[in-house]
Each structure stands twice: as structure tokens, then as C-alpha cells.
Amino acid sequence: MSYDIVLVGAGCMGTALLPGLFKGFDKSRILVIDVLPSRRKEVAAMGVDVASSLGDVDDAAIIVLALPSNRFSEFAGCTSVLNGHPGLVVSVMAGVRIATIEKTLQACNVVRAIPNTSAETFKSMTVFCAGASVSSYSLRLAERMFSLVGEMVRVEEEKLMDPATAICGGGPAYLSYFAECMRSFAVEHGFSDAQSDFIVSQIFQGVGSLLSVGDRQPMQMCEDVMTPGGTTAQAIEVLKHRNFKEVVGDALLKAATHSQLLGSMAEEAENERSHR
Ligand SMILES: NC(=O)c1ccc[n+]([C@@H]2O[C@H](COP(=O)([O-])OP(=O)(O)OC[C@H]3O[C@@H](n4cnc5c(N)ncnc54)[C@H](OP(=O)(O)O)[C@@H]3O)[C@@H](O)[C@H]2O)c1
Incomplete structure (x- = not known):
């Protein structure tokens, strides 16, 4: 069976994306991967196929990475199916940088995005940044996907994704x-x-x-x-x-700084993995 969308990680964020994806894609063309049997059961009840790990993936499939940032390296280490994936790869993982995903998956169409759980009612604000090698076709595909779950803002500078994660994701x-x-x-x-x-x-x-x-x-x-x-x-x-404004500013700064840290940790994990 081939799929148009493969969503990896059916947690709070992954499942919040599903109602929007159902508006634009046939349910039978969506596959959801999650390691937790209970999550798979919940998602299967929505009428999509589920699996515990990746099997074959079509070149044109959109891969949505919605697993915890600190599990990305482990995930990549357990599968070679996505190596060199030519299709669109959308990551909604906090902090994980485009270069890390490109290097880990040897992929060239990587878009890093931060949506939020209001996607469930099609009211997400998604901030996204496209990798330098993303094709115009993949970019349009990503924008179409984000429009299914709400509104979007594109940023050119990836460093804005950390404050975006603090503001938008949280x-x-x-x-x-x-x-x-x-x-x-x-x-x-x-x-x-x-x-x-x-x-x-x-x-x-x-x-x-x-x-x-x-x-x-x-x-x-x-x-x-x-x-x-x-x-x-x-x-x-x-x-x-x-000093409520200052308290809120401090809280957001802490979240943005943690996003940077998650990015560095994912990069280190990938470096270690590739040298093994
Ligand atoms: N929550 C938000 O509002 C939000 C907003 C923007 C971005 N994000 C980002 O979205 C990602 C997911 O966040 P979340 O809040 O949805 O997390 P979550 O509720 O913990 O869900 C993540 C799911 O992915 C599963 N998983 C872990 N490793 C996996 C693997 N190798 N293959 C397949 N599934 C795997 C987890 O299973 P286990 O529980 O067994 O680990 C869990 O079911 C994170 O990177 C986060 O930074 C979240």
C-alpha cells in the first residue's frame, strides 16, 4: 500500500494535525507511525492505517516528523527507509535544525515548522522555514499542508524558529x-x-x-x-x-533557549550516530 502522507509520532501535536490533513488528503492515503500501541489504537479509530515502524515509503510521500526531538536520532538509527527521501519532509520537532535533518536523512526537501495544537480546530499558527534546497513544488506542498490546519508565516532566517517555538508552539x-x-x-x-x-x-x-x-x-x-x-x-x-510582562518575557526566553538546546543535542546525537 502506498501513502501520500506518513506521520511519525501520534502524540498531542501529531494527532492535532490529523483533522486538517483529513480535509486535504484521503484517509486511506495517510499512514501514522507510533511506537505506543495505545496511541496507534486511538488513531486507527479515526480511520487511518497505523504501524509501529516504517515499511516502504513512496518517493513522493510527505513525511511529517512529529516525534519528540530527543527521539529523532534513535528513530533515524532504526530505519534506513527514509535515507535520501526525495519527497517533502516536514519536521514539527522543537529545536531540531534543518541541517541536522538534512544530514540525518540525506534529504533535500526539508521544511522545519512549528504549528500548535489549535490545528485540531484548523486554527493553528504555523511558523516555518524552508531548507535552502527545497524545491518550489515541495514548498507549495508544505504551504498547502499548513493551510489545512490554519494560518502560516514563513521566515527566511532559521534562528527565528527558536522564538517561534516559544511563542507559537507553547x-x-x-x-x-x-x-x-x-x-x-x-x-x-x-x-x-x-x-x-x-x-x-x-x-x-x-x-x-x-x-x-x-x-x-x-x-x-x-x-x-x-x-x-x-x-x-x-x-x-x-x-x-x-512585572507580569517581564515574567512572561522570561518564560518565553527560557522556552526559546531550550529550543536552541534541543537543536544542539539533536545535532550532537546525530554526529555520534554517524561516527559509530
Ligand atoms: N505539543 C505541542 O503543542 C507541540 C507544538 C509544536 C511542536 N511540537 C513538537 O512535536 C513533537 C511531538 O510533541 P508531542 O507533544 O506531540 O509529544 P508526545 O505527545 O509525547 O507524542 C510523541 C509521540 O511520538 C512517539 N514516538 C517516540 N519515538 C517514536 C519513534 N521512534 N517512532 C514513532 N513514534 C515515536 C511517542 O511515543 P512514546 O510516548 O512511547 O515516546 C509519542 O506517542 C515534539 O518534537 C515537539 O517539540 C509539539
Whole structure:
């Protein structure tokens, strides 16, 4: 059986890509590889073929690498099937650099991307960078794939992929964390769980829709709510006093730095593997 897409790694990110992929590709043309039997079972229930390891792969197949960054070298070491793969290889692995993937797989059509889990509802923001040798056909294919899961921004400089990983990959987690803080406050103050969930989710959707109009910067939107002498100004004062912006900046920097570290570790692992 030949496939148009082979997705390696059916974790949170890999499975979030699937609903979008189903819009653009026939389910029978998608193969999902995962080492965990329970994940394979979940994904098989969605109607796609699953396997624990790679068999033959068509030259034209799109390979999507969605396994943990620190497992990439081990994965590459266990299979030679992808060596010299001429088709598109899309990596969504945090940190792992294009040169490392090109060298490991001897592949020339490598695109490094950072989508996020909002892909599940076709609302991903995917930042991507194409390797220097990517053909225009493969680039179009990658863009088509990203458009199936949401919006995209292409960067020319790969170094931007580390801050992109911090902002974009982790973005849903930070906002969900903030949502949880608001939800807990609502529950503590007497709202039911269901009411709290509904209130917070509507606030996030509302702000998302205002931001997407794009006629105001986020800070302007914040100030619009801050009636002088009003309640919101009191809350924002607390956040400013506690240096909330600095805390968020520190958190993002830590994530971006870790992305760089993962990239270096993957490079070292590949160097060790190729010298064995
Ligand atoms: N989560 C996000 O929001 C997000 C966003 C952007 C990018 N990413 C990137 O996407 C990748 C996956 O992240 P995730 O959060 O989806 O991780 P995850 O939930 O841990 O899923 C990864 C899956 O890949 C499996 N796996 C490990 N080694 C494998 C191999 N050799 N062959 C096939 N499958 C293998 C894992 O099995 P085991 O559990 O047995 O290891 C697991 O089921 C990471 O590189 C991450 O940096 C994630």
C-alpha cells in the first residue's frame, strides 16, 4: 500500500494535525507511525492505517516528523527507509535544525515548522522555514499542508524558529494557563464549573475575534477596557506591579533557549550516530 502522507509520532501535536490533513488528503492515503500501541489504537479509530515502524515509503510521500526531538536520532538509527527521501519532509520537532535533518536523512526537501495544537480546530499558527534546497513544488506542498490546519508565516532566517517555538508552539499552553487562573477564580467565587468554563471560553473567543480584526494593538484593546478609576485598572495595576510582562518575557526566553538546546543535542546525537 502506498501513502501520500506518513506521520511519525501520534502524540498531542501529531494527532492535532490529523483533522486538517483529513480535509486535504484521503484517509486511506495517510499512514501514522507510533511506537505506543495505545496511541496507534486511538488513531486507527479515526480511520487511518497505523504501524509501529516504517515499511516502504513512496518517493513522493510527505513525511511529517512529529516525534519528540530527543527521539529523532534513535528513530533515524532504526530505519534506513527514509535515507535520501526525495519527497517533502516536514519536521514539527522543537529545536531540531534543518541541517541536522538534512544530514540525518540525506534529504533535500526539508521544511522545519512549528504549528500548535489549535490545528485540531484548523486554527493553528504555523511558523516555518524552508531548507535552502527545497524545491518550489515541495514548498507549495508544505504551504498547502499548513493551510489545512490554519494560518502560516514563513521566515527566511532559521534562528527565528527558536522564538517561534516559544511563542507559537507553547502559545496555547500559556493562554490555557491564564484561562485556568481565571476559571479557578470564578469557581472560588461561587460560579459552577460549567458556568466558569463557559464564561472563560467566551472571553477568549471574544478577544480572539477582536484581535483578528487587527485594527488595534493588544495594549490599545487593554486600555479600552480600563475605564479611568474603574475595576480593570485596579487589576492591571497589580499585574504591572508584579512585572507580569517581564515574567512572561522570561518564560518565553527560557522556552526559546531550550529550543536552541534541543537543536544542539539533536545535532550532537546525530554526529555520534554517524561516527559509530
Ligand atoms: N505539543 C505541542 O503543542 C507541540 C507544538 C509544536 C511542536 N511540537 C513538537 O512535536 C513533537 C511531538 O510533541 P508531542 O507533544 O506531540 O509529544 P508526545 O505527545 O509525547 O507524542 C510523541 C509521540 O511520538 C512517539 N514516538 C517516540 N519515538 C517514536 C519513534 N521512534 N517512532 C514513532 N513514534 C515515536 C511517542 O511515543 P512514546 O510516548 O512511547 O515516546 C509519542 O506517542 C515534539 O518534537 C515537539 O517539540 C509539539
